Amino acid sequence: MGYNRHMTECDIWDGSLVNGYGRLHLAGTVVRAHRLVWMQEYGHTDLLILHSCDTPACINLDHLRPGTQADNMRDRDERGRHGGNGWKHLTHCNRGHEFTEANTYLN
DSSP: EEEEEEOOOOOOOOOOTTTTEEEEEEETTOOOHHHHHHHHOOOOOSEEEEEEOOOBBBBOOEEEEEEEEHHHHHHHTTOOOSSOOOOOSSSSSSTSBBTTTTTTTOO
């Protein structure tokens, strides 16, 4: 299964966010928004739904793909988000705002 899709802009969830991920309550259960969007389009999966855009609040189907925890950790390592490196490589916040010197500081 290939997921080398052309990267388009993120569609940012405009509801509740927890740890950067969109979330909602559905039938008494908390569901991550990107997972719900995936399941509405493709059906239930026991796999994780991973972001190719590194934007947790994104619900753009072109940016989502199923994968294992090993796939998720490989993505993390390849993108430099391991070992305290954090999200320093990102250019936009979870709501799509660009990071600039005026609105951003590193701690």
